[in-house]
Amino acid sequence: MAGSSMKDINLRIKSIKSTKQITKAMELVATSKLTKAKERIKRSRFYQSSLQAAMCDIIARDIDTSSAYLTPRDVKKTCFIVIAGDRGLAGGYNSNVFRFASEQMLGKDVCILPIGKRSLDFYRRKGYEIISDEFTYVEDIDVGNCHEIADLLTEGFLKQEFDEVYIVYTEFISALSQEPVIMKLLPIDRNIWGETVEVSNDYILFEPSTKAVFHAIVPSFVTGMLWGAVNESLTSEFGARRTAMESATKNAEEMIDDLSLKYNRARQGSITQEITEIVAGSGM
Secondary structure, eight states, X not given: OHHHHHHHHHHHHHHHHHHHHHHHHHHHHHHHHHHHHHHHHHHHHHHHHHHHHHHXXXXXXXXXXXXXXXXXXXXXXXXXXXXXXXSSOSTTHHHHHHHHHHHHHTTOOEEEEEESHHHHHHHHHTTOEESOOOOOOGGGOOHHHHHHHHHHHXXXXXXXXXXXXXXXXXXXXXXXXEEEEEEEEESOOTTGGGOOOXXXXXXXXXXXXXXXXXXXXXXXXXXXXXHHHHHHHHHHHHHHHHHHHHHHHHHHHHHHHHHHHHHHHHHHHHHHHHHHHHHHHHHO
């Protein structure tokens, strides 16, 4: 029996060591990707804040209020862009995003633009109306894709296919902390983000008109906000995966230590039993 127990324990140890190698490799990959993503997020945050400041400056000029992008209307349908991960093994990263998004959707007639493989699979499985399934992998999204999404959203908004647009994504705080957040993209609030800005006097005239210029820049503004959200989410996913794999590796090491102790005890018991049997046999 002891021999059988030792064999089972040894096989278990080998299995866990093999799993540990995988989790350690995934941790190293996630760490490498996280380092690069953190550098990119610095640039995208600066870009995003510059766009916000520019939009605040434009709106502060009290431009033509007839712009559809600025005019609130009765909300019949809401479009949610939900950014989740491409893969699992990232702790509660994906489930936290979906739970948060579900809370924001309560009582609303919604359509979804999913970004990320897990997001597309989740909302397709739940039977939600999906307005596009072309943006499957977050890692593959670039500025050009964000521009395509922005054109899709602004066109649908102007055609009144939906009456407001929100984006749900995960804000990167640190490698150990990521927070799901929501941001309204359309219609644009005149008191945008509650900021008060001093109007620049660098220009006094818009050509061909303030309304035409505003309609031309809104898609670019939405593109910038999307690009920032994609970078935040991707960095958060790498951070969550690194933390999850680091924890898995530590758990594997603890399990190996515990099983090694049991193996040594079983081996010692087996040796003791053999010695006892030899001694008893020689006495006969």
